[in-house]
Amino acid sequence: MDPQSLIAGGTVHYWEERARRFAASGAGLAAVCSFGMPLFYNRAIDLSQRLALRPWLGVQRGTRVLDAGCGVGRWSLLLAARGAAVTGIDHSAIMIAEARRRARIAGLRGSCRFLVQDLAALDTGDRYDLVLSVTVLQHILETGALRAALRRMAAHLAADGRLVLLEAAPDRAISRCDSAIFRARARSSYLRLFAECGLELHALSGVDPAPFRTWLLPHLPRLPRGLRLAALAAVTAASLPVDVPFGRSLVGRSWHAVFVLGHAGRRNAQ
Numbered sequence: 143m144d145p146q147s148l149i150a151g152g153t154v155h156y157w158e159e160r161a162r163r164f165a166a167s168g169a170g171l172a173a174v175c176s177f178g179m180p181l182f183y184n185r186a187i188d189l190s191q192r193l194a195l196r197p198w199l200g201v202q203r204g205t206r207v208l209d210a211g212c213g214v215g216r217w218s219l220l221l222a223a224r225g226a227a228v229t230g231i232d233h234s235a236i237m238i239a240e241a242r243r244r245a246r247i248a249g250l251r252g253s254c255r256f257l258v259q260d261l262a263a264l265d266t267g268d269r270y271d272l273v274l275s276v277t278v279l280q281h282i283l284e285t286g287a288l289r290a291a292l293r294r295m296a297a298h299l300a301a302d303g304r305l306v307l308l309e310a311a312p313d314r315a316i317s318r319c320d321s322a323i324f325r326a327r328a329r330s331s332y333l334r335l336f337a338e339c340g341l342e343l344h345a346l347s348g349v350d351p352a353p354f355r356t357w358l359l360p361h362l363p364r365l366p367r368g369l370r371l372a373a374l375a376a377v378t379a380a381s382l383p384v385d386v387p388f389g390r391s392l393v394g395r396s397w398h399a400v401f402v403l404g405h406a407g408r409r410n411a412q
């Protein structure tokens with residue numbers, strides 16, 4: 143469970159290792175949701191993300207979508223199945239190989255392409271109606287790389303396009319869950335960065351306002367193994383009745399946030 147032990151070769155190495163171990167199994171959640179957690183826990187995360195993103199994932203046949211940091215294609219395949227023309231990029235070649243395999247099995251190869259690229263140097267040669275990035279920026283720790291990633295995503299957004307980001311972004315910076323591959327930056331620091339990158343906020347909503355998971359996680363490694371599973375089951379069960387009905391509306395209490403952005407000044411021009 144310790145990301146530090148996987149980080150020696152850099153963050154790509156960390157994601158490659160996760161993908162190598164977990165990407166092909168089941169829904170691929172172990173490769174992209176919380177590392178080392180039981181399936182029920184990752185399924186609950188998947189559910190709260192789907193509910194939070196639902197208003198923003200309406201696509202039509204041919205809508206051009208960029209899934210930035212696509213992992214094994216959790217969102218790419220969903221949107222391609224709805225008719226979108228999807229490009230997924232990820233810096234992990236193993237994640238991308240697995241995304242291609244899943245697209246082939248789902249019969250969606252014709253509507254998806256997957257490229258190995260780093261977000262900080264993103265260049266797909268196209269512009270997109272929807273640029274989606276789910277829990278990726280929270281893993282880019284270096285501020286210069288984070289700014290470059292946002293600028294590159296903005297550069298790939300069509301003039302009236304929508305950029306949708308789901309990231310750990312609590313009300314204030316909270317370091318207790320930070321690790322060698324994760325940063326919970328304050329929501330306000332993301333908002334400043336968006337403005338610097340020529341992006342304007344159109345909507346902001348929450349994902350997971352129940353605090354129980356983030357209370358438990360820093361203490362989890364010290365618990366005996368049997369108790370660990372019971373504690374995870376208890377916080378998952380306690381979180382669902384809060385996160386499912388209130389996730390989107392309680393943004394002030396939410397650990398993650400959904401940011402919906404467009405090019406600055408475009409809204410008034412429409």
Ligand SMILES: C[S@@+](CC[C@H](N)C(=O)[O-])C[C@H]1O[C@@H](n2cnc3c(N)ncnc32)[C@H](O)[C@@H]1O
Nearest residue numbers: 157174211212213216232233234260261276278
């Ligand atoms: C938590 S996973 C999320 C994957 C996918 N967005 C999803 O929700 O299923 C984070 C993904 O971001 C990718 N990633 C992290 N930093 C990246 C970077 N600088 N450039 C491209 N991909 C990156 C990782 O390889 C990993 O697949």
